[in-house]
Amino acid sequence: xxxxxxxxxxxxxxxxxxxxxxxxxxxxxxxxxxxxxxxxxxxxxxxxxxxxxxxxxxxxxxxxxxxxxxxxxxxxxxxxxxxxxxxxxxxxxxxxxxxxxxxxxxxxxxxxxxxxxxxxxxxxxxxxxxxxxxxxxxxxxxxxxxxxxxxxxxxxxxxxxxxxxxxxxxxxxxxxxxxxxxxxxxxxxxxxxxxxxxxxxxxxxxxxxxxxxxxxxxxxxxxxxxxxxxxxxxxxxxxxxxxxxxxxxxxxxxxxxxxxxxxxxxxxxxxxxxxxxxxxxxxxxxxxxxxxxxxxxxxxxxxxxxxxxxxxxxxxxxxxxxxxxxxxxxxxxxxxxxxxxxxxxxxxxxxxxxxxxxxxxxxx
Numbered sequence: 001x002x003x004x005x006x007x008x009x010x011x012x013x014x015x016x017x018x019x020x021x022x023x024x025x026x027x028x029x030x031x032x033x034x035x036x037x038x039x040x041x042x043x044x045x046x047x048x049x050x051x052x053x054x055x056x057x058x059x060x061x062x063x064x065x066x067x068x069x070x071x072x073x074x075x076x077x078x079x080x081x082x083x084x085x086x087x088x089x090x091x092x093x094x095x096x097x098x099x100x101x102x103x104x105x106x107x108x109x110x111x112x113x114x115x116x117x118x119x120x121x122x123x124x125x126x127x128x129x130x131x132x133x134x135x136x137x138x139x140x141x142x143x144x145x146x147x148x149x150x151x152x153x154x155x156x157x158x159x160x161x162x163x164x165x166x167x168x169x170x171x172x173x174x175x176x177x178x179x180x181x182x183x184x185x186x187x188x189x190x191x192x193x194x195x196x197x198x199x200x201x202x203x204x205x206x207x208x209x210x211x212x213x214x215x216x217x218x219x220x221x222x223x224x225x226x227x228x229x230x231x232x233x234x235x236x237x238x239x240x241x242x243x244x245x246x247x248x249x250x251x252x253x254x255x256x257x258x259x260x261x262x263x264x265x266x267x268x269x270x271x272x273x274x275x276x277x278x279x280x281x282x283x284x285x286x287x288x289x290x291x292x293x294x295x296x297x298x299x300x301x302x303x304x305x306x307x308x309x310x311x312x313x314x315x316x317x318x319x320x321x322x323x324x325x326x327x328x329x330x331x332x333x334x335x336x337x338x339x340x341x342x343x344x345x346x347x348x349x350x351x352x353x354x355x356x357x358x359x360x361x362x363x364x
Contacts, residue, residue: 003323004315004330005352010229010269010305013175015100017354018322018329019343020057021050021336022272022309023104023178023233027074027116031128037064037077039086047090051099053341054354058094059231059331060087060103062180063169065161069107069186072114073128078105078165084172091173098355101173104233105165105220106180107158109189110134110147135190135212136197141280155202155212158186163219170224177224178231179216183277187213188235191259192251192278210259214266221267229269231307234259236294237275239282250278253294260302270305271298272331286310289317296326307331315346 005017028042029035043060050058064070064077077083091101113129114121123129123144133154134147150158166177181187189195190212196203202211217232224230238250260271273295276284284290291310299306308327312318313335321327336342347354356364 002319002347002350002352004319004350005347005354008305008328012227013100013229015057015329016098017056017343017347017352019055019318019346020307020329020331021055021059022331022333023059023061023180024333024337025061025071025075027072029074029076031073034082035086036067036073037070037075037079038083039076039090043076043086044090044093048093048097049340050336051094051097052357052360053336053339054343054347054356055099055336056343056354057100057102057176057329059176059178060090060101060174062104062106062185063087063165065105065107065165066158068112068130068133069109069158069161070112071108071185072116073124074116078103078168079161081168084168087169087172087174095173095175097357100175102176102178102231103169103172103174104178104180105162105169107162107186108132109184109186110138110140110144110195111184113145134186135195135202138195138197140184149198152200152202159212159215159219162216163223166220167223170228176229176231177220178233178272179213179220180233181213182233182235182272182274184235184279185277187216188251188278191255192238194238194240194250194278206255206258210262213259214262217263217266217268230267231270231272232263232268233272233274235275235277236273236291236298238278239276239284240279250282253297256294257298257301260298260304264302264304268304270307270328271295272307272309273298273327274309288313289321292321292326299325299327305329309333315349318346319350
């Protein structure tokens with residue numbers, strides 16, 4: 001019997017199986033005007049196809065908690081009620097077809113206000129962009145703007161915006177919320193000593209650098225229903241101190257384990273374990289399942305359920321990750337872009353079953 005296609009219950013929510021869709025930005029929303037950040041037909045067709053393909057849980061892409069928190073002007077947002085309505089149709093369709101609807105909320109920090117990746121991803125000009133902000137006035141790379149250093153008042157305001165976005169996600173019908181604390185975006189920027197040079201209560205010690213992340217989690221958990229799960233996405237390492245040739249200081253796997261104990265105590269139900277994103281040029285040993293050992297370590301040392309992500313492409317590979325206990329679920333990214341029906345194909349390969357829409361039943 002396939003372990004990958006066994007259900008997983010978190011709080012009172014049962015997810016039908018453990019092959020899930022990772023959040024991946026589409027950079028396809030309107031960039032300005034009253035419908036800026038609103039999900040459109042592209043987003044609906046994109047996520048609906050993965051539900052029709054049998055995916056157990058779909059995490060909608062990083063959705064900004066404020067206009068200034070967008071990675072690009074074309075990102076989705078959840079800072080107004082028009083955006084809530086745009087997402088409601090997607091969540092309803094996913095749920096109707098047996099897929100649990102989830103969404104990731106985040107703030108891009110110093111990596112905000114960049115162009116779409118297929119147009120180069122460079123900082124956008126003043127006609128489209130805005131001034132990025134972060135924990136410290138350190139640009140992401142040469143040629144990027146120096147971010148404004150956030151004041152403590154602004155930090156509190158952003159924390160409130162995470163909570164407000166979570167409330168809108170609930171109103172839109174989502175059943176899983178994920179706080180984006182990875183890939184060099186704002187929360188990760190506070191966590192890592194590579195980007196956080198503050199000398200106040202939000203910088204310096206581990207306790208101070210993790211303060212913002214934990215305050216966001218507390219604020220989201222306070223408005224997210226007790227019966228529904230809360231995820232946190234982490235970059236388990238910055239790939240700096242792990243590389244003996246790189247003398248830069250960064251966030252480490254040890255730090256991740258220590259933070260995870262705090263997250264669990266505050267009501268986080270699953271850690272979505274990724275890596276990297278904070279420093280351009282970091283040496284990352286990319287290969288099939290290269291991030292899975294970090295997920296396994298978190299699970300073994302904290303007891304918190306984890307999802308593994310990163311070059312997971314093959315049904316037998318995914319089955320081994322879950323069946324061996326390396327992770328409780330797998331999150332597929334690019335493989336689900338290539339094949340929206342990956343879950344159904346994997347179920348057939350592993351001798352399991354997954355839901356098929358009646359309209360496609362004759363093709364099984």
